[in-house]
Amino acid sequence: MSYEWHDAATWSEALALLERHADDATVVAGSTAFTLLYRQGLIRPGHVVALRRISDAARIDADAHGGLSIGAMATHSAVASSERVRRSWPELADAVSTVATIRVRNQATLGGSVAHADPASDAPVMLAALAAQAVVVSGSGATKRRVPVDEIFVDTFTTSLAPTELIHSIEVPARPAGARAVYRKFTLRSVDDYATVSVGALADLGGGTVNALRVFLGGVGPTPMRARSVERALIGGPADGRRFAEAAALARDEVDPIDDARGSADYKREMARVWTERALRSLVEIS
């Protein structure tokens, strides 16, 4: 191995290592993305800062406002099987259960998934739909700021975070009364693949009206893409299937997909429409 591996014991130690090695350091949480990039020969860092030895970094707690505080190092499997998560946001548990295979889910972490910013990953799309926030630490570890998850993603594999910042935890707001959420993932090749398109949605459909709605799509742009035109077309009107179908067509113009092994850009636009409509319809079917 050409790199020096550092097992930080605390957040402040990890942050100090990042300050010291600046551009020559890569942070690893569960190491799944790192291993792929390293074996492909696409990264050759001099230093690897591992977060796995930081105590309590994987805790899943209730926060003071009735929401969830999920430690950045919590694995997808831990989130999927957490009683606390299942009680408040079972749809998040379901979403992270769709990631790759059990071996990947046992290793890959929620914080790592957000920090890696792969636009086809599952957790970022659902967390954005649920209006989750990342708690970001810097300096000696005492400086914390909160960033809405959807504002973290700026481009493929690229975040708005500084190289000397780390995601400490993810906060998911308390479940509003009457909230409905859904995550739908379409894989073209095998169920453990990255999404050709995925849709995360959160809605309040009380009284048969779309009172609130957030829709995010994965795999069809450089970041999770917010389907604002779909939201605008539906909010304030009745929650019915015909309107959902019309509004879902607007998703085609909200996305910016590329041609790759998971489909042509045109195909992905069409699938964005199809799966947005399916996600919206399934919100109504949830009682």
Added chain:
Amino acid sequence: MKLAHTATIPVAPERVWAVVMDIPVAARCVPGVAAVTSTGPERYKGSLLVQIGPVRLILDGDIAITSRDDAARHASLRADAKDTRLGGTVRATVDILLRDAPGGCELRIESDVQIGGRIGEFGQPVIQRKADQLLGQFAQCLARSAT
């Protein structure tokens, strides 16, 4: 891989052309370029840092102007670069054409890029998107430099 980019610049073409053909000055307009220096008549060397998330490419290479027609505002360049750390090469032939346009000029850059080694793992769509970003920023910077 063939790439074509067009940018409209609200500055008189003769001013933009002067900047474009001053390679060390024009290169400063490409985000990630470290000092480009002349190595002979119509020949230069320099390096370009391209970052896609955790992946950092440091392309060291040479640029040669292979043809130049100042009257027609048309030039061709050849660039050969490699990243020795990751093991990859980029070879490009670039055609630059500047045309009059209402209120300024239109810059057209057509490139034929061959990517070898590991860099190719990224695939054309990701590379194309990055090239689009770089060119967009290049054109904006040229407009500022020429005014």
